[in-house]
Amino acid sequence: MNITFIGGGNMASAIIGGLIQNGSQPASICVVEIDAHARERLIRQFGITVTEVLADGIDASDIIVFAIKPQQLQALAVQARQLLQNKLVISIAAGIRTHHLSQWLDNHARIIRAMPNTPALIGKGMTGLYAQPTVDNLQKEQAAKILGAVGTVLWVDEEILLDAVTAISGSGPAYVFYFLEAMQEAGVELGLTADIARQLTLQTFLGATDLAAQSDEAFNTLRSRVTSKGGTTEQALLSLEQSAVKQAFKRAIRASYDRSLEMGEILGRTES
Ligand SMILES: NC(=O)C1=CN([C@@H]2O[C@H](COP(=O)(O)OP(=O)(O)OC[C@H]3O[C@@H](n4cnc5c(N)ncnc54)[C@H](O)[C@@H]3O)[C@@H](O)[C@H]2O)C=CC1
């Protein structure tokens, strides 16, 4: 199964790294990339085939992954539409709806929209998938196999739910890194070295998320076990409540969701 990525930036690189780590042959992966520095990096990092010529890249595979910015997708689609025939198109562009992409591609009917995330690089990605009703089961299995090679996949049966997936797991690693930053900074302010604060923070996230993953219990039950009456955690949680951190966090996720919908709306409205 050969795969061509159009765009070899952060997210494509994370998926390619995960695929190779999981046993894919570099020779089965091609990237079309317009930036010369990025092309050099991709060859150095992965030993894959890289080209700047769209037709060559599309010709090389039956599965084409659109991995460029949402704002660039329409122009690219218009260039690609004569070249795709019945190939499977997987778009990872945030917000862009399959019916708009299909229009830009002259009513192409084999489109799967995917929302992966960057932990794909180490095989721990989370990808939401939505297929147009015209995509056949074999092509759905191929898409699930590719993204499944770099983590967990789940299908949604309404496209709007992919905007929710974007807000939770697509953008999600950035929220986690934000919390890691805050905990490390707090540790340093309390006198720890940056290295020790980093180690304590990371191991706490790893331990707590592994514990939650191995438990059937609700997150707030696990939280209550850390929170001794009259103890230290209680004070921290009280402070978080007083600062309305949960509400602020939910608003942040809603802002990501709204932006995904807005990008779909605005970028889909433009004429092809
Ligand atoms: N970064 C992330 O965590 C995630 C990103 N996405 C989606 O993935 C897509 C790519 O995002 P990133 O990788 O972060 O962006 P990026 O900016 O790192 O990569 C985009 C790459 O596409 C190249 N490019 C631009 N126009 C091109 C063209 N016409 N032909 C070939 N190459 C072209 C650029 O030179 C660049 O290397 C976006 O649509 C984004 O919404 C989806 C899930 C997560």
Ligand SMILES: O=C(O)[C@@H]1CCC=N1
């Ligand atoms: O920030 C973005 O728009 C992309 C989609 C999800 C993660 N990164």
